[in-house]
Amino acid sequence: MSIRPDRCLFFSNSIQARVTLTVAAVSVLVVAVITVGFCLLVRHRIEAEIYQETRRVAIEWIGSMEHGRIPPPAPTARVPLVQLVDSRGQVVAAGPMAGDRPLSTVRPTENHFDDVTECPEGKPCIMLTAARVPMFQSREFWQGEPHFVYAGTDQPPALRGQRLELFSALGGVLLVVLWTWTTWRATGRILHPIDTIRQRMSEITAHDLSLRVPQPSGQDEISRLGRTANETLDRLESAVTRQREFAAVVSHELKCPLAGLRTGLEEALLFPEIDAREAIARSLPAADRMQRIIDELLTFARLRNTPSSLEPVDLGALVRAEAAARTTGVPVRTRTEPDVLVLGNRVQLASVVTNLLVNAQRHATRQVEVSAQRAGAQAQVVVQDDGEGIDEKDRERVFEPFARLEAGRRLDPHGSGLGLALCRAIAVAHEGSLCLEDSPHGAHFVLRLPLMTG
Template sequence: MSIRPGMFLPLANSIQARVTLAVAAVSVLVVAVIGIGLCLLIRHRVETEIFQETRRVATEWIGAMERGQIPPPMPTARVPLVQLVNSRGQVVAAGPMAGDRPLSAVRPTENHIEDMTECPKGKPCVMLTAARVPALQSQELWQGEPHYIYTGTDQPPAVRGHRLELLTSAGGVLLVTLWTWTTWRATGRILQPINTIRQRMSEIAPQDLSVRVPQPSGQDEIAQLARTANETLDRLEAAVTRQREFAAVVSHELKSPLAGLRTGLEEALLFPEIDARQAIVRSLPAADRMQQIIDELLTFARLRNTPCSPEPVDLGALVRAEAAARTAGVPVCTRTQPDVLVLGSRVQLASVVTNLLVNAQRHATRRVEVSAERAGAQAQVVVQDDGDGIDEKDRERVFEPFTRLEAGRRLDPHGSGLGLALCRAIAVAHEGSLCIEDSPRGARFVLRLPLMTG
């Protein structure tokens, strides 16, 4: 099979592969340290137990030696090799398994015991303890000639050669392999929902935004990611739907004045007897309406996409100034508190108050009441008229762009239906709210904005 350049790039970039490799590297290091420590511990433990036994046998034989008498060797099952060797290297006494040749050439000094491992050529290694017979006993038994005792046993298979290291390495390799395989499978299962989410996200097209990613149960990070992705898709679908509806409504609203404008101009071209100046004059209202709609649409889009430049605004003074400017129509009564300060755009907030007052005067019978006061941590502006009011089912619809109720169309035939939508957009841009609340008579518009602190 030919290997193409970049063939392993997806695997190298895989989180599963990187995590598995990292765990494998750490596990190799950990297992190596544990294996080395385990080998040293086993060797030390085995050798310590054997040398303790060989020393015991050697000291007991030395202690059993009396004047003029050498007791026979006292080998045990664990220490079968026992020898007594003189200074010339001759075996004086030995156990049945020790043979007639010295087990070692090591000659320890008096009152000193040496532990060693001898490995004769072609024979198994032997673990020995070499001890010198004390001078007092040597004087009594051999006229002071030094004698040496060797006690030992064959090296156990567990520590013979490199068998222990090989067994430990094999166990370590098996453990690392199992650990790495488990990590690969576990990481794959953990990342499987993410791969599913990625595949489902790749299927989402602009024509169909209703597709949602599968959401696992629980509260872990993957479940929260899926939940957040679905919430984002919900908002995206809602925004695109609003955008499409908005574009459709804009097209519909612009179609009527554009058709009227085109009709007037074509009529002037088709019929020479029609005065061109009068045709232009008759077409100007349609052009004015188109300009009004376009200006309000630009303002609406600017509010959604461009943050305002904040400044301290006294809502009480702003309400009094805007109410004083409304000299035409039904009278406007004001009630304000001093120092109702908010942070925002004075021009935009004045536009909200003006729109609300114009709307209230249009529907009022005798008077309009407007107030600006504090309400906890918020500033509250209330515009109340004494007209027919707005049905509860229509209280949210009136804030949608180009939505005009029957009463509004009758009282203001040339309106665009964007005024209240602009007011709410400005309120939201100032981290506030604009809504219609219950009232005994008429419509009660309530604007709430956070009070300026500090």
Template sequence: MSIRPATFLPFPHSIQARVTLTVAAVSVLVAAVIGVGLCLLIRHRVEAEIYRETRRVATEWIGLMERGQVPPPAPTARVPLVQLVDSRGRVVTAGPMAGDRPLSTVRPTEENRFLDVTECPESERCVMLTAARVPSLQSWELWRGEPHFVYAGTDQPPALRGRRLEFLIGAGGVLLAALWTWTTWRATGRILRPINAIRQRMSEINANDLSLRVPQPSGRDEIARLARAANQTLSRLESAVTRQREFAAVVSHELKSPLTGLRTGLEEALLYPEIDARQAIARSLPAAERMQQIIDELLAFARLRNTPCSSEPVDLGALVRAEAARTTGVQVRARTEPDVRVLGNRVQLASIVTNLLVNAQRHASGLVDVSAERAGAQALVVVLDDGDGVGKEDRERIFEPFTRLEAGRRLDPDGSGLGLALCRAIAVAHEGSLCVEDSPRGARFVLRLPLLTG
């Protein structure tokens, strides 16, 4: 028979509960410290005031005692109890409210003639009094040196009786701590309410529906900025997932045609023995090469996005001249400025220039101009052909993967539509840009990269 261990309540995981418990503990501690200090201060103030008055009354009565004559006591409204007691504890004279029993048994000495005490006889209320010793000179004159004592006192105030003061201050401290705790609970709940709404909405978002957005409170505080950042992240995520789905669909479509042709040729060779196998394989090779080309470009595209490239100083002018010299077909005229240097991957930058030149030659009528120059803090590579150009509505679309315009399909039927997309991805990876700008005639491709300084 197994014995289950005792289960303890875990510390609350809620921020609201933790903050409230912390504030409650601090509130109790602060209230206790304030309460103790306030209690001691009140007691000290009240007792100091009472003893100051009782000492004054006792001192004034002793001062009125003359040779052979003791005047009657002069109690006041604040000090109604006044007595003169001899050394044997007998009351010599007393005020009307002091009674015939000594108020205290305290006997001050010659060195310390005044003592402030609180007497609490059994079954009677406490009395706060000052015990004063009559000076020895007056004692010789009045009683031949016998010590006499004056007691001047008053009933202890109700606030100081028992623990009433501590109870009242403690109750006030408890109420104050409870008020702090309740206020903290409400304020924390109000602060965390938008966060709970964001959490609930985030739990509703899944891969099938990324269009939902978290509620965004007004203002410019941390929670509002958090909601805005979450919505911006969701927007980027939705765009990325949408592009990924579109990319997957386009890839599937582009690979479907050559794969279907390859399979058809192979199945035909298997079904019909009279067909020469070598001829069937030869007819299938273009489809396989087409698939290999698409896959190689896709791998390059993915590698560029996921793997950082090595960088080195590259002279764009020299690179442009070298790539222009390698081209064949339509004439390419290069114009470069000296010392146009950037930091990047030489092979990838060369592939951009090569792709742009080949694309320009494909659409040019008779001439392609390429230039590399400085423009402020940027390096510009401009490739301009004298062909029909690109319409404004297509200038961004041609950089999308697998996008091919009608003219491109006619001039290059075997193209994959990934060349320009790969060029732009390389430019972005080098913190630059690639776009098509206005020109009087033909297409004007402009590559911008940050210049290497220092």
């Protein structure tokens, strides 16, 4: 009979099959040891009880031989075979069931007992104890000729042949089969949810991330696996959705300056009377806007969880330097504490402060306030303007890439909408945060970074 290759592959790759085979092999070993031990224990226990009784019968009969009189044998229900045999093998006295032939040819020495099993040809085996009559009794009755007493019984059916071993082995096989079958079913039940999760995961594609895997109830490993898989799919779907939205917004933002640039160039080609240098000069602002958007996109894409070129940065000194560089626009008033040290990238942190100051000056009426101070285990930079402020419903939206409010479009029509998104990405990369908080007037930006320790 040949074995199909696909079935061999299933057993080699299936956890259920491997676990079942392993348990079967271990159970065979364990059951074999238990079966052998059980057989030895049972056999020893039965033999010990029988030989104890045969010895008692033999000793009592020998002890009753005194005063020149040999009493008849006294067999019992458990020891029906009792004989007295001389040194020549002649039966001197015997019980009614012992017969006239010696039960054994064993000749033990004085004060010694031999427990033997005799199996005459064509007859059931006999378990008996052979005992030698003491010397002083032999002199009294037979002038010193050795005589022997045999007391025995038929071998119990459980010990005949290999019945005990056969039935024990059969029970062991049934136990192994039951154990293996139970393991196969239990492993299948345990792995069934995993197989269901695998099948559902195979149905999920990049075009449809809305499917979720079945989530078993409970708190075991498989339940946690299902929850983790669904949480991962949620994050993946959100990330893909954001990526698609981001790509759409990028395409839209680049399409406008590209269209203006193409229009100007096509106009110069279609109308020879238009001065080429003048047409190129009109197209340069669109090209500059495209370059600025692309540069900011590259910076946004290069940010990772951990910024490069880390060094101790004094946020107070950094804020003072960036505020001093803002010589145009509304004045900037600074308030800083000494030694507000963080571990980060100086250039990136400076760009955050600069972006926040530029944004605040654009929306401020008379003044911008910026402070750098300690707040527990964090460094805190606060940029406050006295402008119109931002509605609470738009406080998170302003940090989205290319998101621009109406006031921002009016005050900076050529902006890309990536400045605040870059600022937040830099803050997150430094294990910090950037958010808008409540303020009685104007916008209140708060940058928090972990203080440098040690």
